[in-house]
Amino acid sequence: MRVLASDLKKHMGKPVLLQGWLHKKRLLGGLTFIVLRDRSGLAQILVNEKSEVEKLRGMQAGTVLEISGVATADDRAPGGVEVHKVEIKVMVPVEHESPIEIDKPLSHASDNLDTLFDHRVIGLRNLQETKTFKIRSELTRFIREFLYKNDFVEINTPKLVAGAAEGGAEVFKLDYFGQEATLAQSPQLYKQIMVGVFERVFEIAPAFRAELSATTRHVSEVTMLDIEMGFIKDHNDVMNMVQDMVYNALTRVYAEYGDDLKLLKAPELVLTPEFPRYSMAEIHKMYSKATGKDTSKEIDLTPDEEKWICKYAKENDGSEAVFATNLPKSKMKFYHMANDDGTARSADLLFRGVEISTAPQREHRYENVVKQMEAAGIDPTSPGFSHFLLAFKHGLPPHGGCGFGIDRLTEKVLGFNNIKEAILFPRDINRLTP
RNA sequence: GGGCUCGUGGUGUAGUUGGCCUAACAUGCCUCCCUGUCACGGAGGAGAUCGCCGGUUCGAAUCCGGUCGGGCCCGCCA
Numbered sequence: 257m258r259v260l261a262s263d264l265k266k267h268m269g270k271p272v273l274l275q276g277w278l279h280k281k282r283l284l285g286g287l288t289f290i291v292l293r294d295r296s297g298l299a300q301i302l303v304n305e306k307s308e309v310e311k312l313r314g315m316q317a318g319t320v321l322e323i324s325g326v327a328t329a330d331d332r333a334p335g336g337v338e339v340h341k342v343e344i345k346v347m348v349p350v351e352h353e354s355p356i357e358i359d360k361p362l363s364h365a366s367d368n369l370d371t372l373f374d375h376r377v378i379g380l381r382n383l384q385e386t387k388t389f390k391i392r393s394e395l396t397r398f399i400r401e402f403l404y405k406n407d408f409v410e411i412n413t414p415k416l417v418a419g420a421a422e423g424g425a426e427v428f429k430l431d432y433f434g435q436e437a438t439l440a441q442s443p444q445l446y447k448q449i450m451v452g453v454f455e456r457v458f459e460i461a462p463a464f465r466a467e468l469s470a471t472t473r474h475v476s477e478v479t480m481l482d483i484e485m486g487f488i489k490d491h492n493d494v495m496n497m498v499q500d501m502v503y504n505a506l507t508r509v510y511a512e513y514g515d516d517l518k519l520l521k522a523p524e525l526v527l528t529p530e531f532p533r534y535s536m537a538e539i540h541k542m543y544s545k546a547t548g549k550d551t552s553k554e555i556d557l558t559p560d561e562e563k564w565i566c567k568y569a570k571e572n573d574g575s576e577a578v579f580a581t582n583l584p585k586s587k588m589k590f591y592h593m594a595n596d597d598g599t600a601r602s603a604d605l606l607f608r609g610v611e612i613s614t615a616p617q618r619e620h621r622y623e624n625v626v627k628q629m630e631a632a633g634i635d636p637t638s639p640g641f642s643h644f645l646l647a648f649k650h651g652l653p654p655h656g657g658c659g660f661g662i663d664r665l666t667e668k669v670l671g672f673n674n675i676k677e678a679i680l681f682p683r684d685i686n687r688l689t690p
Numbered sequence: 691g692g693g694c695u696c697g698u699g700g701u702g703u704a705g706u707u708g709g710c711c712u713a714a715c716a717u718g719c720c721u722c723c724c725u726g727u728c729a730c731g732g733a734g735g736a737g738a739u740c741g742c743c744g745g746u747u748c749g750a751a752u753c754c755g756g757u758c759g760g761g762c763c764c765g766c767c768a
Contacts (some may be wrong), residue, residue, distance in 0.1 A: 284731085285724035300728075316719085332726055353719055360717080360729060363702060370760050371701075426766095440768095467766060468691060478768060559764080591757060604768095611768065661768030675768090676759095686760085 259327075261292065261299035264337045272339060274299055277381070278319040280359050281312060288312075290344075292323060292360075292383070300338040301325065311344050317358055318378070320348035346683040358382045358475035362675055366472075376681060377689050387516045389680060392666040396460060396517040398505040399481060406497070408483070409454040412461065413446035415439060418640045426466035428476075438685040439461060441477040442659060447484040448591065448618060449647040452654045454665070455486040460662065470685055472674040473559075473610055475663065484618075484657035491593075491617040494656035495579055498605060498615045499531045502577060502665075509669065522671045523608070525576070532573040533603070535582040539565050557585050563609040580604045583616075590632040593619045593656075601656075616657035622648040 259272040276294035288309045290301040303309050312319070325339040356362065356375040361384045364372065372379060379385055400410070416432060417440045424581055427438040443459050450457040463480040483501075488494060506606045510517060510525045534542070543561045546568075552557060557565070557580060569578035582599035593601045593616070602616035619625050625648055626636050636645055666678035676682035681690055 280742085282727050282730060283724085284727060287725045287727085289727080289730090290725055302726085304725085315718095330726085332728090334728060353700070357701065358716065365702090366761055367696065368761095375701085382745080453692075465767075469766065470761090471763075471766090472761095474767070557768090613768070659768060664768060666692065 258421055260296040264299055264327045264339070265335070268329055268337065270327060271530045272325060272327045274301075274321075274323045274325075274339065276321060276323075278312070278315060278317055278321055278350075280317070282287065283295070285308070285441065290321075290323075292321060293380040293383075298334070298383075300335075301332050301342055302328075302333075302338050302340055303342050303344070305342070308344050309627060311346060314351055315346065316350045316380070317379060318351060319346060321345065321351040322347050354378055355383070364672065364674075366674065372616035373676070373682060373687065373690075379389055380680065384520060387520060388666075388670055388678065390669065391516060391520075392678060394513065395505055395509050395669065396662060397664060398508045399501060400460070403456075403458050403483070404499045408456040408458045408485070409450075411447070411450055411454075411457045411459050413440070413443040413450075413459060416466070417460065426468070428464050428466045441465055443482050444591065444659075445641075445644045447482050447657065448606075448652070448655070449644060451484050451486040451575070452647045455653075456484070458483045468685055470671075472676075473664065475675055475679060475682050475684050479662040479679075481660040481662050482657065483660065484655060486491055486653040486655040488617065488654050488656050491603070491656060494617055495533070495581075495603055495605075496617050498613060498658050498660070499577075499579075500529075500614075502605065502607070503527060503529050503531075506577075506669070513550050518668070521668055522669060523576075526570050526574060527577060528573065528575045531575050531577045531605070532569045533581050534565065534569075535580065536580050536584060537688045539580055542568065554622050555587055557604070557606075557611075557668060562606050562611060564611045566606050577605060577607045579615075583614075588629040589616075590634060591618050591625065593617045605658075605660075607665070610664055610668060611661075612664045612668065613658045613660040615656065617654070617656035620648070620652045620654050620690065 257273065258275050259267055261274065264272065276291055276292040278290065280291040280296060281291040282289040288303040290303060291683060292299045292301055302421045323342055324341060325342040327337055328340040329336060330338055358381045362372055362379055362382050416437050418437060427441050429436055429438055440463060442463050443461065447457055447459060453686040459482045461480060463478050465476055465478060485497060506525060506527060536557065539561060540554065543564050544550050544552060551561060565578055566576060570576050581601040581603040583604065584596050585594050585600050588594060588600040595601055600616065602614060604611045605613040605615060619628060625645065629636050629641065634641060663675050663678050667675045668677065672678055676684065
């Protein structure tokens, strides 16, 4: 029976069999330390026999090993336990030198990201990188668990679609058995349709954006969390749900992975259960007053304003997450609901300087959706939209939801400067491999 | 798409007002020594025509032009 590195302590004094990768060799002459990596972490193995050490001559990091020995308590060993009386079996020999180091932190300097991604296949075995993606996995799990607890149903919607869901944004086009298809840039229309079925739905899936953006915040394949909930009282219900979900996921990840986050030099979490809310107009005014730069004519928040309001909220409200509410109507999508004062019932959630989510209330009245569609220059009878409208025709309650960037959330939790650092195999305007 | 910026052994860097560069340092790799390492330590070694092409010059990693490949910012957004 295989024993995992992290379970060695439970087998103190007993024979154990470990399987994993050679992570590090330290030869001290008469004795040799081997560090073995498996899915649970690292195990230290002490080898005395010359003949056993010889089996590892020429074997590089990554060599797949089976080690049998005895779990032995020793204060000098990391974690107080190591394996003695060892017999080594090389399962998969590796003689090629590792292209990138796996036992020390890799450079995440922006100039070096290209090398980091070129060597991603092996670089991900680096403990720091592995931890990053373990934390990403857990963040996603906490979000899922929160949503399940709140009666949301997880759905999967098509990524091969006939037309653009949101209009405006660039889409990838491809040949679909002779028809032109696009890669879905958002599950927007489908998740609204599903409100008519389950009331509360969510999806975690890729979305494809063909915009020629080259910034630290953009990739062309993004992992989106999409939420939609029906029978809301007002826009606040949507913001509250997103807020509670984020608060829950962040506090959990800091509680359960605090040590790893500290090791990865992630910032301390500063968060209140209620996130501060400022209207877009207020933020423009506050920012202009504080910096002397007039942004009152800006439609959206500038990247600098996003950073500024996050810093402001952290210092004055004790929260690194902040809502920018009442987004301008001119930016509104046809499926959003407008306020009477020229703003939209939409809010951006900002965290540590970037927008991680947009959480609007939807226009749920059939006639209004048709009107807003026509105003946006979309033909309501076109094949891509007639199905969508059918759901409204047959009854959709007041509803709202959010699009939420999992990549950006992970990036900011870990204190990275570039979204790609939080993605296993990022896709941007000039990277399609690995 | 617009602006700015960078390109030196496998990896990370130094050198960039031309000559002391026959390219330095760290790490990784190879050989040897080392019985408690944990970024082990010590001795030695291999490994780069300085992204590519052209130009200026007695002489170019260094200056100029072009080209290819990155990065950052803006616009747009998650």
